[in-house]
Amino acid sequence: MLGASLLLAFREIRRHLLRSFLTVLGIVIGVAAVITMVTVGNGVTASVRNQISALGANTLMVIPNQQGRAAGSAPVRPFLIADVDAIREQVGGVKAISGQAQASVSAVHNGVKWTTTVSGTSDAGMDVQNLALTSGRRFTDGEESAGNAVCIVGATVRKNLFATEDPVGQQLRLNSISCSVIGVLKERGQGGGGNDQDDVVLMPLRAAQRQLIGNQNIYLIVIGVDPAYDNATVGADVERLLRERRHLGPDQDSDIRLIDVKQITDTVSSTIGVMTSLVAAIASISLVVGGIGIVNIMLVSVTERTREIGIRLAIGALAGEVRLQFLTEAVVLCSMGGAIGIALAFVLSFFLTQLMKVDFAMDPLVVVGSLGFASVLGVVFGYVPAQRAAALNPIEALRHE
Amino acid sequence: MAETIISLRHVTKRFGEGAAAFQALRGVDLDVARGDFVAVMGPSGSGKSTTMNILGCLDVPTSGEFLFKGVHVENLDRDQRSLIRRRYLGFVFQGFNLLARTTALENVELPLLYRGEDRNTRRKLGMAALDKVGLADWAGHTSSELSGGQQQRVAIARAIVTHPDVLLADEPTGNLDSERSVEIMELLTDLNRTSGITVLMVTHEIEMARYAHTIIRFKDGLVDRA
Ligand SMILES: Nc1ncnc2c1ncn2[C@@H]1O[C@H](COP(=O)(O)OP(=O)(O)O)[C@@H](O)[C@H]1O
Ligand SMILES: [Mg+2]
Numbered sequence: 001m002l003g004a005s006l007l008l009a010f011r012e013i014r015r016h017l018l019r020s021f022l023t024v025l026g027i028v029i030g031v032a033a034v035i036t037m038v039t040v041g042n043g044v045t046a047s048v049r050n051q052i053s054a055l056g057a058n059t060l061m062v063i064p065n066q067q068g069r070a071a072g073s074a075p076v077r078p079f080l081i082a083d084v085d086a087i088r089e090q091v092g093g094v095k096a097i098s099g100q101a102q103a104s105v106s107a108v109h110n111g112v113k114w115t116t117t118v119s120g121t122s123d124a125g126m127d128v129q130n131l132a133l134t135s136g137r138r139f140t141d142g143e144e145s146a147g148n149a150v151c152i153v154g155a156t157v158r159k160n161l162f163a164t165e166d167p168v169g170q171q172l173r174l175n176s177i178s179c180s181v182i183g184v185l186k187e188r189g190q191g192g193g194g195n196d197q198d199d200v201v202l203m204p205l206r207a208a209q210r211q212l213i214g215n216q217n218i219y220l221i222v223i224g225v226d227p228a229y230d231n232a233t234v235g236a237d238v239e240r241l242l243r244e245r246r247h248l249g250p251d252q253d254s255d256i257r258l259i260d261v262k263q264i265t266d267t268v269s270s271t272i273g274v275m276t277s278l279v280a281a282i283a284s285i286s287l288v289v290g291g292i293g294i295v296n297i298m299l300v301s302v303t304e305r306t307r308e309i310g311i312r313l314a315i316g317a318l319a320g321e322v323r324l325q326f327l328t329e330a331v332v333l334c335s336m337g338g339a340i341g342i343a344l345a346f347v348l349s350f351f352l353t354q355l356m357k358v359d360f361a362m363d364p365l366v367v368v369g370s371l372g373f374a375s376v377l378g379v380v381f382g383y384v385p386a387q388r389a390a391a392l393n394p395i396e397a398l399r400h401e
Numbered sequence: 402m403a404e405t406i407i408s409l410r411h412v413t414k415r416f417g418e419g420a421a422a423f424q425a426l427r428g429v430d431l432d433v434a435r436g437d438f439v440a441v442m443g444p445s446g447s448g449k450s451t452t453m454n455i456l457g458c459l460d461v462p463t464s465g466e467f468l469f470k471g472v473h474v475e476n477l478d479r480d481q482r483s484l485i486r487r488r489y490l491g492f493v494f495q496g497f498n499l500l501a502r503t504t505a506l507e508n509v510e511l512p513l514l515y516r517g518e519d520r521n522t523r524r525k526l527g528m529a530a531l532d533k534v535g536l537a538d539w540a541g542h543t544s545s546e547l548s549g550g551q552q553q554r555v556a557i558a559r560a561i562v563t564h565p566d567v568l569l570a571d572e573p574t575g576n577l578d579s580e581r582s583v584e585i586m587e588l589l590t591d592l593n594r595t596s597g598i599t600v601l602m603v604t605h606e607i608e609m610a611r612y613a614h615t616i617i618r619f620k621d622g623l624v625d626r627a
Contacts, residue, residue, distance in 0.1 A: 316487025
């Protein structure tokens, strides 16, 4: 029986191609809108996730902060290398740790000058921050402890000062000191806030402090957490230790700030997720509007086909069979509309994601879901017209002009 | 004497309620033997179509009994009456009533679809029925490509494709010229004789009624026994 209904539905749709298409236009647009929104939203989420996790997935960052909420101008108390050593030795779950300090310098090579940032770090710090090299090598333990003037240049610095030359083995002048370039960083692109992450020169922390910054202060500690440990637990341990070392009593406000990259990733992802769902929900209103269009056109179609229904009833069709025929027609129409909508969404999301430079990946669940939803709409919105068709009196229907 | 396939007992039919009510049938008694060819005649408005609709299980009497093959149809619900139509009845209408934009074969196959016949059986039986009405060559043509006489023959093919017991035809030649009408009457006569189908036909024209074995006349909602 369902097979016969399907056959009849396809025949009817084929016979009235234009009307059928107009009927489901709303569904086509609705499905396309929902899937496109979700796909683009997912793409944005994925690329934001990637950007943040480029900082290192299991990464904690600790920075000195003003105490409490006082917006006063009291200077922040920086960390010292002893703090970094204490964390490394006393907190469980710390896989790698590095103190960092930065200064703005003017870099000169072959008479060309470029203002950039020197970042004092370490081999461990590069591990935590996922910094890879395109050529050369990283800092040795000896260079780190001796505070040798060696440096690794970022892609932007390389481009501006070395052009086509290989920087490795060259000398680079930073303010008044000279350092030998031992490596080149892999390009990382724009970071959060639009700053260029490749406009940097890395030096061993000790060398940067002594020769360029002129003090022992550390304004950033990056910690790579052992994946077997929980970021939050390790973070709490770090905070407890630092409070102790900074002589803060249990009821005093903290003067450090702990940033959990994983937590930021999750927060940002879920925010985008919420926005995506919201936009998708708005888009699905167009699905409902499309469904109302179906009711409308199908009611007209039932009136138009009254005589046909009369013939079917006279021939011996049961009321339920006539209803099933119209319902099947509505569901087939809506599913076809859904399928066209998916194809449209595929094209739209492809171009939008290309345009926005985010990942293109259609969620099969969303595709199947919208197709299912479109079919359900077919049943919901086809029911009233189908019921009306089934309830027709065959004698009157046959007399209908 | 052949078995009685149809019998109406004191059948009345009233349309509408109260002051606007109209008594279309006022106690019709009628017996039709299996294999008979009955012509139903009578002036316009005398209740012929109303009776045919009741016999066709499309409508129910207001009172009285309608026995079809011994079954009290007046007690059946809508779907049960649909099943009787599907299994035992064939209809031919004055206005042909073919599906538009549908080929002759698809029209003829329609009742088989509701009987759940598979594609091959539908094709086979449909072509056989079209062949019987002499339109096998027109199977692929849609209704609008056929003449009135051809359309009525397709309608007859559709009515007989299920091998019904009874064929009900309400003024089947009403829209046709006399030459086409004769063709239709010869077809009905042949079906009645060779396939043993009981035929009930409403007609205004005595020339057409002459093809029947029995003539029943209606007058003012009653069978005129005169
Ligand atoms: N559905 C209806 N509602 C009201 N009156 C009807 C209806 N059907 C038929 N009638 C009336 O019943 C009478 C008999 O009609 P009908 O059986 O069609 O006559 P005919 O013998 O011409 O076929 C007519 O007067 C007609 O107006
Ligand atoms: Mg009549």
